[in-house]
Amino acid sequence: MAVIWESIKHLYAYLAVVPILPFAIVLFGYGAYIQDRKKAFRLAMDITTAFLIGCVAVLFDSLFSSQFGIYGILLFMLLGGGLLGNAQFRKRGSIDAKKIFRTVWRLSFFTMSILYVVFMCIVIGKLVLTA
Known part of the structure; x- marks a missing residue:
């Protein structure tokens, strides 16, 4: 059981590092299966959001040396849900x-996508400057 759990964690980590991969896999795979691009795009957004949340939380924690990343994201999602409600x-x-x-989940996709790009640029810039 522990081997399966570790395998799932590793698979999630690999897909979260480059979230465009699960997005493309779902978009083209499911899109080819159901022949509805709009529905496939929405499903790809929904699945990729889970990977983006994890990746952005880890990037936030490493950039700012904190452990607040996932909690901050969840806090903003709850606040957004409360305001929309x-x-x-x-x-x-x-x-x-x-x-x-x-609505909150799909807005989180766009927000996390922007934060992912910004944080990745900062991390890559830090790595280039320190090398």
Whole structure:
């Protein structure tokens, strides 16, 4: 059982380092299977977000020498969900939790993508300058 768990952790780590790989695999693989590019793109976004969150958290922790990366990301996601839920309740009088979760998750994809690029550029710049 421990070997399987370690294998899963290693696979996640490898895919999280270069999140464009799982995005491309899901986009083209699932897109070829169902013949619906829009649905494949959304699924690719959803799956890649999980990898981006892990990678951005690790990059944040290493850049700023902290252990707050994953907690900060989750905090902002919860705050975004709360704000969206409040806006939805004020507008409609009820809350659709599934729609709020999906919106926060997809907004996190764009935010994490930008942070991934910025943090990777900083890390690569630090490595080049110290070498």
